[in-house]
Amino acid sequence: MTSPDRMPLLVVADDDPDERALIEAELQRRYGADYTVRICTTAELGAVLDEAERDGDDIALALASGKEGADLLARMRGRFPTARRGLLIPWLGWSRRGVGELVLRSMARGWIDLYVIAPTRRRDEVFHRTVGELLQESERLRGEGPAGAIVVADDRTARAHELRATLAGLGIPHRTLIPDDDGPPAVTLADGQLLTDPSAAELTRALGFPTELDPHEADLVVVGAGPAGLSAAVYGASEGLRTTVLDAGAVGGQAGSSSLIRNYLGFPRGLGGGELAQRAYQQAWLFGAQFRLTHRVIALEPREGRHLVRTDSGAEVSARAVVLALGVEYRRLDAPGLTELEGAGVFYGASMSEAQALAGESVYIVGGGNSSGQAALHLARYACKVRILVRGEGLAATMSQYLIETIDKDPNIEVRTRTEVVAGHGDGRLEQLELRGPDGVETVPAAALIVLIGAHPHTEWLPDGIARDEWGYVVTGPDASGWPCERSPLPLETSLPGVFAAGDVRARAVKRVASAAGSGALAVSDVHAYLALEPAERWPARR
Numbered sequence: 001m002t003s004p005d006r007m008p009l010l011v012v013a014d015d016d017p018d019e020r021a022l023i024e025a026e027l028q029r030r031y032g033a034d035y036t037v038r039i040c041t042t043a044e045l046g047a048v049l050d051e052a053e054r055d056g057d058d059i060a061l062a063l064a065s066g067k068e069g070a071d072l073l074a075r076m077r078g079r080f081p082t083a084r085r086g087l088l089i090p091w092l093g094w095s096r097r098g099v100g101e102l103v104l105r106s107m108a109r110g111w112i113d114l115y116v117i118a119p120t121r122r123r124d125e126v127f128h129r130t131v132g133e134l135l136q137e138s139e140r141l142r143g144e145g146p147a148g149a150i151v152v153a154d155d156r157t158a159r160a161h162e163l164r165a166t167l168a169g170l171g172i173p174h175r176t177l178i179p180d181d182d183g184p185p186a187v188t189l190a191d192g193q194l195l196t197d198p199s200a201a202e203l204t205r206a207l208g209f210p211t212e213l214d215p216h217e218a219d220l221v222v223v224g225a226g227p228a229g230l231s232a233a234v235y236g237a238s239e240g241l242r243t244t245v246l247d248a249g250a251v252g253g254q255a256g257s258s259s260l261i262r263n264y265l266g267f268p269r270g271l272g273g274g275e276l277a278q279r280a281y282q283q284a285w286l287f288g289a290q291f292r293l294t295h296r297v298i299a300l301e302p303r304e305g306r307h308l309v310r311t312d313s314g315a316e317v318s319a320r321a322v323v324l325a326l327g328v329e330y331r332r333l334d335a336p337g338l339t340e341l342e343g344a345g346v347f348y349g350a351s352m353s354e355a356q357a358l359a360g361e362s363v364y365i366v367g368g369g370n371s372s373g374q375a376a377l378h379l380a381r382y383a384c385k386v387r388i389l390v391r392g393e394g395l396a397a398t399m400s401q402y403l404i405e406t407i408d409k410d411p412n413i414e415v416r417t418r419t420e421v422v423a424g425h426g427d428g429r430l431e432q433l434e435l436r437g438p439d440g441v442e443t444v445p446a447a448a449l450i451v452l453i454g455a456h457p458h459t460e461w462l463p464d465g466i467a468r469d470e471w472g473y474v475v476t477g478p479d480a481s482g483w484p485c486e487r488s489p490l491p492l493e494t495s496l497p498g499v500f501a502a503g504d505v506r507a508r509a510v511k512r513v514a515s516a517a518g519s520g521a522l523a524v525s526d527v528h529a530y531l532a533l534e535p536a537e538r539w540p541a542r543r
């Protein structure tokens with residue numbers, strides 16, 4: 001972290017003297033009090049970067065133009081992991097062939113974080129909005145943002161992981177402090193509250209999120225607050241349905257653990273999964289959706305034309321219609337020693353909240369899919385080495401080409417093929433892994449093992465009346481066996497009338513954030529169609 005008297009740098013390399021002067025004036029006026037602005041030519045950029053590294057300065061943002069500039073920005077990644085890097089292009093530059101190609105290639109290979117259109121005039125707010133967003137991301141990566149909570153715990157323990165995961169799921173920026181003594185883990189909130197060894201529900205409540213669940217009647221109960229459930233909540237509540245959302249954890253689901261969702265419509269630079277979840281949560285809340293977090297739904301019973309939804313706390317909510325947005329859960333890696341070390345070095349899912357605690361450590365990722373690639377690139381900013389372990393011959397069959405290319409170029413990431421984990425060892429936290437590779441079994445030091453080997457739905461608690469496929473995914477619409485009514489089922493209706501499914505939990509769903517959000521919205525339109533039916537039509541005459 002930069003000390004207050006050494007401000008982070010804003011570095012700009014531009015060879016056009018007029019453009020350079022305008023950018024310097026714009027940046028100095030807006031940011032000069034909080035950042036040191038360095039303006040240079042492309043030829044001078046290498047020396048400016050060397051000097052910053054020598055002096056231990058943080059670079060918050062670097063902007064450079066042209067192919068040479070892009071090359072220099074690419075090489076900054078390892079040296080200044082928290083710097084954001086933008087390729088400067090002139091207004092309308094994207095339409096010029098060479099410039100457009102350079103932007104596409106640089107983005108696809110991870111050389112830059114974004115292209116930035118150079119300002120054309122004083123107070124060019126489009127330019128400043130982009131700069132502001134990049135600076136905000138850099139601040140977050142440097143861990144200098146406002147801390148809503150401080151976790152006081154040995155940072156590699158399972159408890160520290162649980163507390164951080166709860167805070168991350170609630171969108172609360174936080175830091176970890178390692179205590180001097182062996183006292184119980186604690187969390188200090190920004191308002192001064194001190195919570196000693198809090199449960200997830202206590203922490204959630206103390207942060208002002210609703211957890212108390214009184215029995216009540218709702219038009220719509222949404223189970224799961226991932227993208228599908230959040231979308232159902234936004235559309236349900238905004239269209240006049242009294243909507244209650246229940247989630248076993250916080251908000252965001254799997255998407256909340258993704259460091260960067262690159263393919264969500266309308267966010268060309270990508271969007272952190274946690275940020276997307278928080279925005280959707282606020283949106284649903286503002287429309288009047290009632291959220292009750294840390295409540296796992298364990299039973300669903302049809303009763304007198306309604307559905308009774310029961311949670312593990314014993315509370316019951318009666319709903320006219322239910323949307324199941326349960327998502328999927330990660331598959332476990334079956335090797336001795338790993339279960340005991342879960343949360344204490346062994347993590348399922350991308351676990352982005354752990355990244356900063358892994359600074360300078362050796363990290364292993366199991367799995368060759370896109371989520372492994374994204375996790376590797378994110379963790380490589382902090383860890384001294386990230387190794388991706390795959391059982392097959394390579395990544396080509398399982399990972400997108402753009403990720404493979406970016407990983408290839410990252411000196412901090414190594415891919416080990418035909419290799420599997422056979423055991424984990426450590427005293428209270430992961431210290432070593434036993435790996436079996438083409439040359440036999442070896443024991444390696446490891447601070448973290450991130451397991452991303454696919455997922456499966458947790459639908460075993462659903463009543464028998466809800467048809468599932470052989471893998472446990474919920475079947476909807478005409479494909480669902482055992483449909484009991486004369487009317488046809490609605491497209492996202494399960495084989496239990498009035499219960500709908502959306503997102504990854506649905507059989508043959510496209511597992512993407514946009515598809516989950518889309519199906520959440522569609523499920524609500526099915527709910528309206530269902531509620532518009534005469535009561536006698538909604539349900540079979542005899543059940």
Ligand SMILES: Cc1cc2nc3c(=O)[nH]c(=O)nc-3n(C[C@H](O)[C@H](O)[C@H](O)COP(=O)(O)OP(=O)(O)OC[C@H]3O[C@@H](n4cnc5c(N)ncnc54)[C@H](O)[C@@H]3O)c2cc1C
Binds near residue numbers: 224252257264512514
């Ligand atoms: C690391 C990673 C990176 C990804 N990157 C991308 C990407 O870049 N682009 C993209 O399009 N997709 C990406 N995905 C996929 C995307 O996140 C999922 O498709 C999406 O989150 C599915 O949304 P969902 O709402 O169906 O389920 P989930 O996001 O899984 O949410 C389900 C929610 O239901 C809750 N729940 C489950 N059972 C119960 C119960 N019984 N009671 C109460 N609550 C319950 C869970 O706690 C959870 O919050 C990524 C996934 C991962 C893991």
